Amino acid sequence: MAVQLLEVPGAVSKSLSGRLGAKLDSRAVQFFADYQQSHDNFLVDVDGNEFLDVYAQIASNAVGYNNPTVVKASTSNEMALALSNRPCLGVYPGAHLADNIDSIMRIAPRGHNMMFPAQSGSEANELAFKAAFFLYQLKKRGLGAEWTQDELESCLRNEEPGSPKLSILSFKDSFHGRGFGSLSTTRSKPIHKLDVPAFDWPMARFPALQYPLESNVDKNREEVESCLKEVDELMSTWRDPVAAIIVEPIQSEGGDNHAPASFFQGLQDLTRKHGALLIVDEVQTGFGATGSFWAHESWNLREPADLVTFGKKAQMAGYFFGDKTLKPDKAYRQFNTWMGDEARLIVCNAIIDEILEKDLVTKVSAVGNALYNALEKLAQSYPDRVRNLRGKGAGTYIAFDTDGAAALCNKMKLLGVNIGNCGKNTVRLRPMLIFEEKYIPRLIAALVNAFKLPDSVQPGFATF
Amino acid sequence: MAVQLLEVPGAVSKSLSGRLGAKLDSRAVQFFADYQQSHDNFLVDVDGNEFLDVYAQIASNAVGYNNPTVVKASTSNEMALALSNRPCLGVYPGAHLADNIDSIMRIAPRGHNMMFPAQSGSEANELAFKAAFFLYQLKKRGLGAEWTQDELESCLRNEEPGSPKLSILSFKDSFHGRGFGSLSTTRSKPIHKLDVPAFDWPMARFPALQYPLESNVDKNREEVESCLKEVDELMSTWRDPVAAIIVEPIQSEGGDNHAPASFFQGLQDLTRKHGALLIVDEVQTGFGATGSFWAHESWNLREPADLVTFGKKAQMAGYFFGDKTLKPDKAYRQFNTWMGDEARLIVCNAIIDEILEKDLVTKVSAVGNALYNALEKLAQSYPDRVRNLRGKGAGTYIAFDTDGAAALCNKMKLLGVNIGNCGKNTVRLRPMLIFEEKYIPRLIAALVNAFKLPDSVQPGFATF
Numbered sequence: 034m035a036v037q038l039l040e041v042p043g044a045v046s047k048s049l050s051g052r053l054g055a056k057l058d059s060r061a062v063q064f065f066a067d068y069q070q071s072h073d074n075f076l077v078d079v080d081g082n083e084f085l086d087v088y089a090q091i092a093s094n095a096v097g098y099n100n101p102t103v104v105k106a107s108t109s110n111e112m113a114l115a116l117s118n119r120p121c122l123g124v125y126p127g128a129h130l131a132d133n134i135d136s137i138m139r140i141a142p143r144g145h146n147m148m149f150p151a152q153s154g155s156e157a158n159e160l161a162f163k164a165a166f167f168l169y170q171l172k173k174r175g176l177g178a179e180w181t182q183d184e185l186e187s188c189l190r191n192e193e194p195g196s197p198k199l200s201i202l203s204f205k206d207s208f209h210g211r212g213f214g215s216l217s218t219t220r221s222k223p224i225h226k227l228d229v230p231a232f233d234w235p236m237a238r239f240p241a242l243q244y245p246l247e248s249n250v251d252k253n254r255e256e257v258e259s260c261l262k263e264v265d266e267l268m269s270t271w272r273d274p275v276a277a278i279i280v281e282p283i284q285s286e287g288g289d290n291h292a293p294a295s296f297f298q299g300l301q302d303l304t305r306k307h308g309a310l311l312i313v314d315e316v317q318t319g320f321g322a323t324g325s326f327w328a329h330e331s332w333n334l335r336e337p338a339d340l341v342t343f344g345k346k347a348q349m350a351g352y353f354f355g356d357k358t359l360k361p362d363k364a365y366r367q368f369n370t371w372m373g374d375e376a377r378l379i380v381c382n383a384i385i386d387e388i389l390e391k392d393l394v395t396k397v398s399a400v401g402n403a404l405y406n407a408l409e410k411l412a413q414s415y416p417d418r419v420r421n422l423r424g425k426g427a428g429t430y431i432a433f434d435t436d437g438a439a440a441l442c443n444k445m446k447l448l449g450v451n452i453g454n455c456g457k458n459t460v461r462l463r464p465m466l467i468f469e470e471k472y473i474p475r476l477i478a479a480l481v482n483a484f485k486l487p488d489s490v491q492p493g494f495a496t497f
Numbered sequence: 498m499a500v501q502l503l504e505v506p507g508a509v510s511k512s513l514s515g516r517l518g519a520k521l522d523s524r525a526v527q528f529f530a531d532y533q534q535s536h537d538n539f540l541v542d543v544d545g546n547e548f549l550d551v552y553a554q555i556a557s558n559a560v561g562y563n564n565p566t567v568v569k570a571s572t573s574n575e576m577a578l579a580l581s582n583r584p585c586l587g588v589y590p591g592a593h594l595a596d597n598i599d600s601i602m603r604i605a606p607r608g609h610n611m612m613f614p615a616q617s618g619s620e621a622n623e624l625a626f627k628a629a630f631f632l633y634q635l636k637k638r639g640l641g642a643e644w645t646q647d648e649l650e651s652c653l654r655n656e657e658p659g660s661p662k663l664s665i666l667s668f669k670d671s672f673h674g675r676g677f678g679s680l681s682t683t684r685s686k687p688i689h690k691l692d693v694p695a696f697d698w699p700m701a702r703f704p705a706l707q708y709p710l711e712s713n714v715d716k717n718r719e720e721v722e723s724c725l726k727e728v729d730e731l732m733s734t735w736r737d738p739v740a741a742i743i744v745e746p747i748q749s750e751g752g753d754n755h756a757p758a759s760f761f762q763g764l765q766d767l768t769r770k771h772g773a774l775l776i777v778d779e780v781q782t783g784f785g786a787t788g789s790f791w792a793h794e795s796w797n798l799r800e801p802a803d804l805v806t807f808g809k810k811a812q813m814a815g816y817f818f819g820d821k822t823l824k825p826d827k828a829y830r831q832f833n834t835w836m837g838d839e840a841r842l843i844v845c846n847a848i849i850d851e852i853l854e855k856d857l858v859t860k861v862s863a864v865g866n867a868l869y870n871a872l873e874k875l876a877q878s879y880p881d882r883v884r885n886l887r888g889k890g891a892g893t894y895i896a897f898d899t900d901g902a903a904a905l906c907n908k909m910k911l912l913g914v915n916i917g918n919c920g921k922n923t924v925r926l927r928p929m930l931i932f933e934e935k936y937i938p939r940l941i942a943a944l945v946n947a948f949k950l951p952d953s954v955q956p957g958f959a960t961f
Contacts, residue, residue: 052595056602056611059587060828066589068578079592090585091834098582107580108572114532116571116844118562119812121554123523125530128543131516138520147520152616155833159676163693170692185687189669191695195687199694205653211833212623213678213696223649223659224829228634229627230663230696230737231655232677273694345834348583364524365688369619369675370555370809376840380580 036482038447041492043080050494063446063494071098074468076451084446085475088453092285092317092463095346096387100467106383115375122150122372130375136382139389140320142313142327144337145353147360150373154316154344155210158279160367161340161352162201162214165277165310167361169199172308198273200232202264202309204239206287206456209279209314218279221287221456235267235275239284240292244421257292261299268307277310277339278303282328283424285317288456289432291423294332301334310339312352320346321388321466324398324428346466348384349377393466394428401428403470404462407477408433418484429468432461440488447492448479500946502911505956507544514958527910527958535562538932540915548910549939552917556749556781556927559810560851564931570847579839586614586836594839600846603853604784606791608801609817611824614837618780618808619674622743624831625804625816626665626678629741629774631825633663636772662737664696666728666773668703670751670920673743673778682743685751685920699731699739703748704756708885721756725763732771741774741803742767746792747888749781752920753896755887758796765798774803776816784810785852785930788862788892810930812848813841857930858892865892867934868926871941872897882948893932896925904952911956912943 042050042064053059070077074097076086086094096103106112111129120127137148149164151157174180181194188195203209203218210219217232219225240256243249268275278300284290304311318328320343325331329338337355344350351373354360361367388394405425412419412433424431435441438454445452455461464472506514506528517523534541538561540550550558560567570576575593584591601612613628615621638644645658652659667673667682674683681696683689704720707713732739742764748754768775782792784807789795793802801819808814815837825831852858869889876883876897888895899905902918909916919925928936 049590049592049595053590053598056595056598058611058613058824058828058831059590061587061832062590063588065594066582066584066591068582068584068591069574071582076589090583090589093583093585093834099578100581103581104577107577110533112580113568113571114563116576116840117564117567118530118532118535119554119557119844120530120532121557123525124527125540125554126513126517126523126526127530127532128513130521130529131513134517134520147522149522152838153620153833153835156617156620156676162677163675166692166694180687180691184691188687188690188692188695189684190700191681191690191697195691196695197692211627212620212676213626213681214676217655217677220653223644223652224827226652226655227644227648227659227830228630228652228661230630231652231660232694232696233655236654360522363688364522366691367522368525369617370557371617374616374838374841376580377838380583 036448038490039082039449040080041082041446042494043078043082045079047493049079063492068098073097074465074472082449084449084451085472086451087462087464087468087476088451089463089465091453092322093345093348095320095384095466096393097465097467100387102387103380103383106379109379112376112379115379119371120375121370122375123368127375133375133378133382136385137378140326140385141353142329142337142341145341145355147355148351148353149367150378151350152373153210154342154350155212155215157316157342157344157350157352158209158218158312158314159212159214161312161342162277163367164340164352164354164359164361165201165312166199167366168310168359169274169276170197171358171362199276200234200271200273202235202237202267202275202278204237204280204284206239206284206290207281208286233273235271237264237267239290240296242291244423253293257296257299260296261303264300264303268303268309275307275309277312279312279314281314282318283323283427283430285461286455288459289423289461291427297329297332298334301336312340312342313338314342316342316344316350318430319343321394321397322346322428322463323430324394324401324426326394346384348380349373388466397428397466400468400470401431404429404473405431407473411477411480415484429462429464432459434458435460437488440491441483443491444483444486445479447490448482450476450479500912503546503913504544505546505910506958507542507546509543511957513543527956532562537561538929538936546913548913548915549936550915551926551928551932551940552915553927553929555917556786557809557812559784559848559930560857561929561931564851566851567844567847570843573843576840576843579843583835584839585834586839587832591839597839597842597846600849601842604790604849605817606793606801606805608819609805610819612815612817613831614842615814616837617674618806618814619676619679621780621806621808621814621816622673622682622776622778623676623678625776625806626741627831628804628816628818628823628825629665629776630663631830632774632823633738633740634661635822635826663740664698664735664737666699666701666731666739666742668701668744668748670703670748670754671745672750697737699735701728701731703754704760706755708887717757721760721763724760725767728764728767732767732773739771739773741776743776743778745778746782747787747891747894749925750919752923753887753925755891761793761796762798765800776804776806777802778806780806780808780814782894783807785858785861786810786892786927787894788858788865788890790858810848812844813837852930861892861930864932864934865895868893868937869895871937875941875944879948893926893928896923898922899924901952904955905947907955908947908950909943911954912946914940914943
């Protein structure tokens with residue numbers, strides 16, 4: 034029986050795209066969604082196409098379309114107040130802010146009891162960098178030491194000593210955002226970075242593990258040791274002191290690259306050795322998708338990570354910390370007009386309620402195992418199509434390499450599945466936390482059909 | 498009769514502040530607001546204190562607390578969908594996005610027909626910088642020229658030629674945000690910048706006008722010429738080419754510093770001479786407060802400004818542009834996960850509806866004249882207290898210098914007025930667009946009373 038292909042984008046999407054494109058750069062638009070009709074794991078477009086969504090708004094939808102708990106929060110009186118009177122949270126917070134922050138702190142990483150809200154993962158990472166730089170200089174200056182006149186004046190000219198030459202170390206293939214600071218630590222793809230001035234900050238190799246892990250134990254251990262050695266050397270020799278290392282638990286945009294706990298433990302040791310901080314970027318990995326609330330929980334670090342940033346599935350962003358010295362020595366240093374958005378804090382808390390009440394993290398762990406097993410079988414049937422399957426035991430955070438990953442993901446849309454790629458040739462699974470085992474056969478069947486379709490069969494949206 | 502002083506912060510605020518402060522840096526909190534009870538021009542706190550609010554959430558509330566048009570939009574079905582299903586606007590926009598963008602474009606500056614949404618003024622400015630850098634390199638490379646292998650590889654290492662050494666020129670005392678790129682152009686106060694690594698970008702003097710303007714015509718003209726000459730020299734000699742100038746129509750955080758149209762016309766000429774762009778930062782001045790929708794309308798520029806950024810009163814942020822070559826040559830270059838927040842786009846459109854339907858910009862112009870006249874009279878009675886009164890003809894965007902401006906603003910809270918300071922010793926008026934003439938006597942009376950109170954009478958919140 035011939036496979037039925039959807040028309041993507043459909044006529045309504047195409048017409049809207051023309052209108053939007055006249056005023057906004059809409060070249061990355063794949064279709065226009067009908068959010069009224071979308072539900073749970075299914076994204077419906079304006080032409081009535083229904084997609085099983087295992088990409089979930091670039092890994093940012095945690096609990097499904099029109100989740101009743103989130104809808105309820107979105108239509109609450111408190112929400113209307115937050116939207117209509119947008120408070121500056123740092124100066125005139127509303128009566129509910131203390132409750133809302135308490136509520137967020139339910140899911141704070143181990144050892145962390147403070148947080149700072151932000152609006153994007155990129156902003157969260159930059160705020161974490163600033164916190165690290167403040168602390169680095171505080172230690173250098175000595176606790177309680179006054180700022181010198183030279184520091185106060187030179188910083189306004191972007192000159193030393195007020196604007197110090199310090200750096201953040203990041204890893205090859207990492208993604209930490211697109212601001213000028215966060216982009217300086219992003220090393221994923223030229224399309225993210227080309228033509229933008231960047232800070233002269235160090236980059237180390239991230240372990241390139243070989244799969245299957247069982248048959249590459251020695252090689253992978255050597256690889257981890259070699260990468261840690263490079264970090265140690267860079268921290269010893271880089272012209273500008275390294276105030277912090279930033280690392281993703283699983284490099285996501287860069288190709289779903291995993292590393293063992295020993296690597297991250299080694300990084301923490303190196304930060305201690307060199308007087309730097311460890312920033313764990315959980316913007317994409319956080320909020321349950323890896324089968325634990327925070328991916329870095331599985332590392333069993335000797336001490337808590339210094340700063341943990343989050344975003345995406347939280348529907349807001351920010352960073353957590355535990356060490357009180359990371360709170361700047363003076364008010365207004367870490368500050369901005371809105372300091373996040375209370376409307377999005379309310380949504381975030383509804384999502385946390387839903388995750389905790391429905392025990393979704395545990396469920397992700399179970400469905401992740403089933404999904405991994407199904408993909409392992411698929412890999413046995415299509416060894417050339419499904420290579421380097423990874424993410425075993427990491428919830429639904431599963432990926433594999435395949436030639437023409439982008440083209441494959443495009444074809445999947447014609448087959449009613451929204452799925453994303455990353456890195457050079459990686460298909461990454463990012464289902465929502467409410468993904469269920471019953472959808473696995475549909476996903477696998479679509480992959481099989483997509484393997485059979487020639488790459489020339491592509492949707493009508495611009496592809497890159 | 499003795500003046501009755503409010504207790505600020507009251508008991509409830511103090512208790513909430515203790516709770517919040519355990520988890521969030523709340524040292525800048527002045528009081529907790531009761532947004533349910535706040536209305537129009539009045540901010541009510543959780544202890545029942547009512548403040549005439551001429552600071553308006555750091556100049557970000559345009560149409561008043563619990564404005565019915567905004568409340569209606571905040572409780573609409575479309576809003577619930579945007580909140581519950583946060584779309585990635587660049588990939589899976591909702592059915593209403595084209596309408597919402599059309600609606601925003603009603604207020605686009607002259608000559609601008611495209612926009613890019615953002616979440617904060619800081620982000621908007623950085624996106625504008627990126628657009629400027631992309632175009633600068635496109636022109637250098639030649640239209641249609643392919644990226645070289647060297648460019649593609651070097652940008653991942655933050656090295657030339659892929660990460661070019663280009664700069665943005667900004668002005669002494671300017672404020673453009675707190676990200677690593679925007680902060681590199683901010684030159685207002687050490688508290689904003691100290692200890693944060695910065696790009697080595699050029700800073701020019703902003704005209705320091707002398708008041709009253711009528712009696713300083715020659716001096717001020719010479720000052721403008723001298724500042725333009727410095728910009729010209731910096732653009733000719735700075736080690737890294739200047740891709741854009743960013744300037745505020747009125748330097749706001751830096752002390753409400755005004756400059757005449759001739760200065761901005763001169764800047765545009767210099768951008769043309771040196772192959773750079775002019776970015777007008779209307780984050781604080783935009784959306785009507787100066788008596789025109791955009792403050793830069795009054796400059797009568799020969800050509801439209803290249804990029805105009807906005808934020809604050811829009812309750813979202815972004816940049817407008819008209820030149821199609823400012824749309825990057827490839828998709829995904831100017832991109833991020835959410836590309837703004839459709840929930841805030843909806844609020845922004847309700848605010849625009851309200852401004853246009855009630856003709857608020859015209860009203861601001863009228864009430865601004867009355868306010869200026871009242872302050873001019875006050876300056877005659879208290880010449881030592883009200884110095885360098887400025888903002889005549891600039892709507893309600895009025896300011897004056899006074900010794901101990903911060904202490905004065907604090908005392909004003911005890912007298913039931915929320916007002917803000919900026920720069921070294923400047924009181925800035927930032928009433929909402931719905932401010933009415935009938936409130937002027939209350940404001941003036943509070944100022945007179947505050948002048949009489951010793952500076953030692955201060956509210957109980959931390960002051961800086």
